[in-house]
Amino acid sequence: xxxxxxxxxxxxxxxxxxxxxxxxxxxxxxxxxxxxxxxxxxxxxxxxxxxxxxxxxxxxxxxxxxx
Amino acid sequence: xxxxxxxxxxxxxxxxxxxxxxxxxxxxxxxxxxxxxxxxxxxxxxxxxxxxxxxxxxxxxxxxxxxxxxxxxxxxxxxxxxxxxxxxxxxxxxxxxxxxxxxxxxxxxxxxxxxxxxxxxxxxxxxxxxxxxxxxxxxxxxxxxxxxxxxxxxxxxxxxxxxxxxxxxxxxxxxxxxxxxxxxxxxxxxxxxxxxxxxxxxxxxxxxxxxxxxxxxxxxxxxxxxxxxxxxxxxxxxxxxxxxxxxx
Ligand SMILES: Cc1ncc(C[n+]2csc(CCOP(=O)(O)OP(=O)(O)O)c2C)c(N)n1
Ligand code: SF4
Numbered sequence: 684x685x686x687x688x689x690x691x692x693x694x695x696x697x698x699x700x701x702x703x704x705x706x707x708x709x710x711x712x713x714x715x716x717x718x719x720x721x722x723x724x725x726x727x728x729x730x731x732x733x734x735x736x737x738x739x740x741x742x743x744x745x746x747x748x749x750x
Numbered sequence: 751x752x753x754x755x756x757x758x759x760x761x762x763x764x765x766x767x768x769x770x771x772x773x774x775x776x777x778x779x780x781x782x783x784x785x786x787x788x789x790x791x792x793x794x795x796x797x798x799x800x801x802x803x804x805x806x807x808x809x810x811x812x813x814x815x816x817x818x819x820x821x822x823x824x825x826x827x828x829x830x831x832x833x834x835x836x837x838x839x840x841x842x843x844x845x846x847x848x849x850x851x852x853x854x855x856x857x858x859x860x861x862x863x864x865x866x867x868x869x870x871x872x873x874x875x876x877x878x879x880x881x882x883x884x885x886x887x888x889x890x891x892x893x894x895x896x897x898x899x900x901x902x903x904x905x906x907x908x909x910x911x912x913x914x915x916x917x918x919x920x921x922x923x924x925x926x927x928x929x930x931x932x933x934x935x936x937x938x939x940x941x942x943x944x945x946x947x948x949x950x951x952x953x954x955x956x957x958x959x960x961x962x963x964x965x966x967x968x969x970x971x972x973x974x975x976x977x978x979x980x981x982x983x984x985x986x987x988x989x990x991x992x993x994x995x996x997x998x
Contacts, residue, residue: 684751693765695769695771697964698971698972699771699972699975702975735754736931738755739931740776742768742773742774743765743775744761749752749754
């Protein structure tokens, strides 16, 4: 099963990954991270295709992708 | 299950000071990926500008020298001539390259210096709080053009790629954008080419990269990505203006 892993405390909550994810499965968390932002997260990981588009648009290299 | 995407080795494992959604971060990563793919990390020297990328030496694992505002191409010239076996690149904003450093970039390109220039055009001075740059678009509101850039008073936005492509010393020159996945892939190819012409001793290589400044444009990061398509690309067309072996 493909999956993405977020380096939560590096995320600045810019939402570019969420906007560009073709599956629309990325959302910002309710809680805040060490930097004070709402970090990106995925609830329905089973819908991830491992396309890595989220990782390629992330300006902060927060996302690691497995396929 | 294998890893299909992770931080390139040449990109430092630290939090950057860039604003949320600023595409300086994407460009840093692309340069790092290219350095990794070419296997040149140990012999690469970057020259950092004055501007938001002034701290780039904290973010890429190669050696660095920070230059006075606009002077990166002159500093890179000195480094490359003293150490010709190194791969030398500058990383400059549009205020740095197209305003205070216009003379340095034009003459380095004209001399055909064997350097690579990563030119980040976000149509504004980011670091100092969003003043008008030579690249600011007609009608664009900035801190110093509150009614929008008036071309009668401030002149036309400067197309550096087209201008520099006329110089015979230039081997490779392209304009790309990093505002969507397909453009990011093309941007990486162009950055690689601009490094390759230096490694192959063919001449000066530069990539102009249309980048966002969500903070000073006053736009959400995703809206800033759209603004590049709607406003910047029509005036700053993407493409290769010069490729090795061709004089246009
Ligand atoms: C000699 C000198 N003049 C002016 C400045 C002020 N200054 C700092 S950054 C900057 C412009 C930065 O804009 P740009 O190159 O577009 O980079 P960005 O911050 O947008 O990435 C200016 C004018 C300075 N530091 N040194
Ligand atoms: S001020 Fe603009 S260019 Fe500078 S880090 Fe912030 S968004 Fe990026």
